[in-house]
Amino acid sequence: MAIKRPDQILDHEYDGIQEMDYPIPGWFNAIFYGSIVFGIAYALFYHAWGGPNLTQEFEADRKEHLALVKRANPPRVWTPKEVADAEKSPAVLATGKSLFNSKCASCHMADGGGQVGPNLTDAFWINGDGTTPFLVKTIQEGVADxxxxxxxxxxKAEEILALAVQVRAFKGTTPANPKAPEGTPIADTP
Ligand code: HEC
Known part of the structure; x- marks a missing residue:
């Protein structure tokens, strides 16, 4: 942009240095006033009109990321035969038992009697019907609220199946301190 160069010299002088009266360039004013307008709009959007805060933006990104991970790595769906084989396998049960003791016993007790979490040895279920595929689903997804x-x-998917087989194996056992039944009685859980 062409700059107008008036000859006019401002009337001050310091140590022999004089100053000419150049106008402030238009691009500078545009940035200056533009940033004021932007600042007001920004403050209104985030502070008055309910724009997302950092935590909400982070949660939204995290959700999107988890959805992508899930799409790339969908939860394994076991066939009835795979489930039946796992239920009969002592190796699967042993894996399930050791994982249960380290990760689940804090809430459900090592014998499944329940404490923070419900009793897993009775025929009462809050989620699903207590069969292995339902247990897989509950363990995978949790009950967030x-x-x-x-x-x-x-x-891993195999470990979740092993945990479900372990929970399944609790049915009908007698824990030391059984928690009172919660949920719906499912009498015919095979
Ligand atoms: C922080 C405590 C906690 C831990 C750790 C925990 N659970 Fe739970 N679990 C709960 C609570 C609370 C519920 C009850 C959910 C509801 O009310 O729907 C529950 C419910 C369940 C249920 C469904 C019971 C029903 O009646 O529907 C299963 C199965 C289960 N947990 C298995 C597991 C397994 C397997 C692990 C370890 C991998 C585990 N839980 C670890 C707290 C826990």
Missing amino acids: KGMPAWEDKF
Whole structure:
């Protein structure tokens, strides 16, 4: 942009240095006033009109990221035969037992009798019907608003199946301090 150069010299002088009266360039004023307008709009949007705060933006990004991870790595769906084989396998049960003792016993007790979490040995279920595929689903997804964590990011699919087989094996056992039944009685859980 052409700058107008008036001859006019301002009337002050310091140590022999004089100053000419150049106008402030238009691009500078545009940035200056533009940033004021932007600042007002920014403050109104985030502080008055309910724009997302950092935590909300982070949560939204995290959700998007988890959805992508899930799409790339969908939860394993076991066939009835795979489930039946796992239920009969002592090796699977042993894996399930040791994982249960280290990760689940704090809330459900090592014998499944329940404490923070419900009793897993009785025929009462809050979620699903107590069969292995339902147990897999509950363990994978958790029950977020009831304090049961989701485990799908922490265990491999085989480990979740092993945990479900272990929970299944609790049925009908007698824990030391059984928690009172919660949920719906499912009498015919096979
Ligand atoms: C921080 C405590 C906590 C931990 C750790 C925990 N759970 Fe839970 N669990 C709960 C709570 C609370 C519930 C009840 C959820 C509800 O009310 O729907 C629950 C419910 C369940 C249920 C469904 C019971 C029903 O009646 O529907 C299963 C199965 C289960 N947990 C298995 C596990 C396994 C397997 C692990 C370890 C990998 C585990 N839980 C670890 C707290 C926990």
